[in-house]
């Protein structure tokens with residue numbers, strides 16, 4: 378059976394939701410971050426980067442969230458969670474998946490782990506990197522918001538729901554509390570300040586597969 382090494386709200390949430398959406402049997406293996414289990418010798422054998430998630434399928438041990446997503450969608454094409462290879466839709470699918478995994482996600486990581494990106498230890502230097510990263514993130518979230526306005530349907534690929542939507546949901550969730558986006562005054566959360574990303578996040582949250590994962594991972598309010 379497929380095994381997913383996960384920690385609540387970590388990048389593992391994308392393959393976790395994907396597996397639920399696909400209706401595949403899988404086993405969850407909790408990686409206890411509180412005890413630094415992701416840096417243990419046993420875990421480093423699965424992922425030498427010491428990062429979550431990892432997917433195990435028989436002899437296959439796979440890390441990198443986007444690679445896990447592609448493996449699952451490609452090995453189960455009947456689930457219809459990625460466009461067919463060689464199509465224009467697939468080209469846009471690659472573009473957005475790569476953009477999320479190598480542009481948006483690293484910026485989020487830089488924001489949350491700023492100390493890893495500078496040898497400076499004074500609060501002002503760290504705050505300056507955080508502020509700049511947040512500014513860059515604002516432009517990226519706007520790009521996502523603009524895309525959702527013109528995708529031609531409720532999802533990233535228009536009418537076709539895909540793993541891109543799950544990935545975008547994860548990144549949208551991680552950035553939900555950021556200030557400096559469109560003014561969020563009077564809104565339930567900053568997320569609602571985005572005209573297209575906000576409703577998209579609510580559509581995602583309403584999906585039964587997402588609800589199951591939110592409950593299983595014990596995510597606290599506000600979830601988005």
Ligand SMILES: N[C@@H](CCC(=O)N[C@@H](CS)C(=O)NCC(=O)O)C(=O)O
Pocket residue numbers: 386387388389415427428429430440441442443478486
């Ligand atoms: N590029 C990796 C990034 C994974 C990643 O950064 N995971 C985080 C949790 S969201 C993690 O394991 N952080 C622990 C650490 O950085 O020490 C992927 O997409 O799988």
